[in-house]
Amino acid sequence: MTAAPQTATDPTSRTPRALTDVRPTVSPERLLEDLVPPRHFADARFSTYRANPAYPSQSSTLARLEEVARQIAAPPATGLRALLGRRPAPPAVYMDGGFGVGKTHLLTSLTHAVREELGSGAAAYGTFVEYTNLVGALGFMPTVEALATRRLVCIDEFELDDPGDTVLMSRLLRELADRGVALAATSNTLPEALGEGRFAAEDFLREIQALAARFEVLRVDGEDYRHRAVVTDSEPLPAEVVAATVAARDGATLDAFDDLLAHLATVHPSRYGALLDGVELVGLTGVRTVTRQEVALRLVVLVDRLYDRDVPVMLAGAGEKHLFTEEMLRGGYRKKYYRALSRLGALAEDGRRLAGQTADA
Template sequence: MNAPPRHLTDVHPSVPPERLLADLVPPRHFADASFGSYRPDPAHPSQQATVDRLVEVAATLDAEQGGWRRRLGLASRTTPPAIYLDGGFGVGKTHLLTSLAHAVGTRSSSYGTFVEYTNLVGALGFARTVDALASKRLVCIDEFELDDPGDTVLMSRLLRELADRGVALAATSNTLPDSLGEGRFAAEDFLREIQALAARFEVLRVDGDDYRHRAAVTGAQGLEDREVAEVVDGRDGAALDDFDALLSHLSQVHPSRYGALLDGVDLLGLIGVHPVTEQSTALRLVVLVDRLYDRDVPVLLGGSGGTDLFTEEMLAGGYRKKYYRALSRLGSLAEDGRRLVSSPA
C-alpha cells in the first residue's frame, strides 16, 4: 500500500555549504543540453550567431586548459572571456548557458542562478567563495538580476576578483547589463558599480519568441481541487499542498533551500491556488517555480490555476520579467501535470 501524499509544508531542509557547492551544476532539465540540441529559429538570426560565438568561447577555454600560462599561474595576465546573453524569456538562453557549461566540462565549470551565488557567499563567506570558484575555468550565472544595492556591490566585487584570477564568465538575463536594477532600487546611486559590471561583458542579443508558449498556455484554468487530490493520491514521489499553507511555509525557509525542499518530489499538486497580491510572497513563489522547472517536476494547479496569478501592477513593475518567466515555466509544468490526469497511477 502506497504512503499518503507528503506535504512540502512538513519539510524543513538543512543544506550544508558543501551541498551548495556540489549543486552548482546544470539542473536536471538541462542535463543533456548541448549546442547541437539547440534549434535556432531561422526567423531570428541572432540565435545562430550566439551559438557560433559560444562555440568559439568553449573552444578557446578548451585550448587554454593545458596552456603553459595557466600551469604557471599566469592566467590573470590575459583577459578571460565574459559573455552576457540578453533576451526575452523562453528564447533558450538557459539552454545555451548550460550547453556552454557542458562543453567546457562540469568539473571545470560552475553553474548556478544569481541567487545561488549570493547565497553561497552568505554560507561560505566572500573569501572562501572566491577561492572555490577560482578553481574553475568558467563560472555561469543564470537569471542575472540585481534586486538590491547590496547584491550590486557584492556581485561586482565577486566577478572582478574571479576575472582577475583568470576565470571566464557567462551570464543570462532579461535586462541589459547597464539597466540592471532599473525599477527596483535607486539604480542611479549605484551607477558606478552597474557600469563596472556592464563593462566586463560582451553582450550577445538572443531574439525570438517564447518556445514554451507553443505547447502551454500560462493562464489556463485550474483543475478541480478534488481532481488534483485524486491524481496525487497513491503516487510515489507525489506531494500535495494547500497553496496558502505552502506560501506561508516558504516565508520560513531560505530560498537557497527551496531545491532541497523538493528532494524526492516527482509531482506537486497545489489546491486552492489563487492570485498572489503581496510582492515578497510572489517573489518567493517565483524562486520555487524556478526550482520546480530545474527539476522537471510536473505541477497540478487547482483553484484558479495560472489565471491572474500575479497582479497587473506586478506584471508592469520592476520585477515583471521574473513574473513572466515564472508564468512561462509554470505553464509548461502545468501542461505536463495535465497529461497525468488521464494517466494511470
Template sequence: MTPPASPFTPRPAAGAPVSLCERQPQVPADRLVAELVPPPRFDAVRFDTYRPDPDQPGQTEAVGVLEGFAAGLGAAPAAKRGWFRKQSAAPAGPGGVYLDGGYGVGKTHLLASVWHAAPVPREAKAFGTFVELTNLVGALGFQQAVTALSGLRLLCIDEFELDDPGDTVLVSSLLGRLADAGVKLAATSNTLPGKLGEGRFAAADFMREIQGLSARFRPLRIDGQDYRHRGLPEAPVPFSDERVEESALRCEGAALDDFGALLAHLARVHPSRYGALCDGVEAVFLRGVTPVTDQATALRLVVLADRLYDREVPVMASGVPFGEVFSAEMLAGGYRKKYFRAISRLTALAREAKGL
C-alpha cells in the first residue's frame, strides 16, 4: 500500500531548522472534525487546576456553575425525532452557558474543563474555536456540518466572534440546528477592552447576535487581570538576528523564517491549515519582526498566534517587541479584542522562548 503523501515538505536533516514558508499543508475535512478537541495547552487542565483570582469572586462562582453544567450532561439525552414519535421535551433550564469577560481571565481553561469533565464518550463531545467552526462549515457545507455535529452531546466554542456579522449569523444558524437536535452548548468570547467595566456589554452583544438562541444560554461574567502576565516580569527584549539564527540551529524541531516572508506565505495558506502548518515544530524563530499595517495580514497573524499558543510553541524573535506589532489605530478599531489577545499570547510565547 502506498503511504499517504506528507502534507508538507519533509524535514531536513536533524539540527537544520525548517521553514514554515516552504510548507503547503493539505487538510482533509475529516481531520477538521477529528481535531475538534482541546489543544495541547489545555489537554491537562481541569476545574481543580484553575486558580481563581481572590479579588474576583465571580471566577469562583463560575467554576461552581460550570461544574454543575458539566455533571448534568451525564443525564440521558432527549429522544430524537423519528417517523412515528414526537421529539421529547427539552430539559428545563438553559441548554448552554456563555462565559463573558476580558482576555486572559481563564475562560478557555474553564471551557476545556467543561469538555474534560462532561461524563459522555469522547466522540460525543467537541471543542473548537469560532474560526475552526466556520472553517468546518466552509469545508463540509452547512447541511453536512449539521449532520456531522448533530450527534454530539456537547459542543464547546471558544472565542465566539462578535465582529463579523456574516460568520456570526452562519454559526448562530448552525448552533440553532444543533440545539434543536439536543446538543448542549458552551461558549466564550471577549469583552472589548474599551468596554471593560461597563457591565454585560459583550453578553448583550452575544445574546443579540445569536438571536433565537439567547434563551438557551446562561451568561456568566468573569472579570480579572490577564493571568498570562499577572505578577510576571516585563516581556523580554527582542534578540538580534544573529542570536535568533544561532538559537534556531541549536534547537531540535526549530522553524526559522523572516517575518515579512512568513506573513506573505500566510496569505497563500487557508487559516484552517495554520495548525497543520505547525505540525512537528517545537519552536518558531523569526527574524525582523516589524509593525503590521494591513488589516487582513494582521488578522492572519492573529490566527497563527492562536495556533502556536494552543500548541505551546515558543517564539523567539528579533525586531520590534510583539506589543508594537499592531498599530494604535488597529488597537482602537473593531478587531481590537483579537489584537490584544494575540499580543498577550505572543508575549507569553516570547517569555517561554527565553530558555532556548
C-alpha cells in the first residue's frame, strides 16, 4: 500500500506524502525555465575547477572555454564593420573524456559565465534526455524557436545509444547552429571504461554528420577525481527504518516501489522534475529488480532528476545493487543504467546517513 498523502490543512502532520499522489502539470514556460544548471552544480565556476597538472588537457580545455564564454558575450559588430565583414560562425565545442574528469563542472561553468554576463535567459543547460523530452512535450519546431532565443545551448551527457534520439538531437543542433546559437556538449562515457582511456569523439562526430565540421573537440584526460568505484553499492535499509525516518522529516515522501513505477508510466518524463518539487527525501519500500526495458528507462530519468536536485534516497528491499538485469547491463542502454546505479548508490548512501541521524536523535 502507498502511504497516505500529507494534507495541506494539517502542517504539523508527520504522515508522509507520496510521489504517487502528485500529478504535476508543467507549462511550456516552466520546461524552458528548468533548463538551468542543476542544484548539484549551482556553485560550479571556472575559478573553482581544479585542473590536474598531470593532465595538461584539463587546463587547456578550461582556458578554451573561458575564451568561448568571452566570444559569446562579445557585442555584435555594428556599422561599416558589420556591413563589410562576414558574420562569424557561433562556437561549437564538444568535451570528450572519461568518467569523473570534471566535464560537467566545466560545462556548467560555461553556462554560469554566459548567464552572469548576458542575463539568465542567455544560456540553456540540460542533459541529452531533457532536450529529447522537451521536443516530445513541445514539438520540434516550437522547441527550435524557443531555444533559438538563447545565445548558448549546453547538452550534458550526449547519448549515442538510441539512433532515433541521436538523429533528432543532431537535427535540433543543426537548426540552432544555423540560427547563430553557440553549442557546447559533453560525452557520455561508460563507468566500466574508467581508466581505460575510452573516448567517444569519433562516434559523436559520425552521428552528428552535417555538424561535425563545426564542432571543436576538446579532449579532457584524467582520472576520476572522486576515485570512486564503478558503482556505489549501498546496503538496503529495513522498511520500518525507512518509514520512521521519512515520518520524522518535512519534505519527505514514502512510496512502494511498484506503485511508483506504475505512476511514472502516467507522467511524461519532462515532468519528473516537477514531480520532485519540494521533496527533500525519497523513501522507497519493496525495491526489486526491474525486468522491463521501458520501465527501467523511466526510472533512469527519475534518478537523474533526483541527482540533479541532491535528493537523498532511502531504499528498502533489494536496494539498488540488483536494480537492473544482467541483460540490461550488457545491452544498448547500458550507459544509462550504469550512470543510474552510480548516482542512486550515492544518493542511497546519503539516505543511510539520514537514517543514522534519526536513530541517534
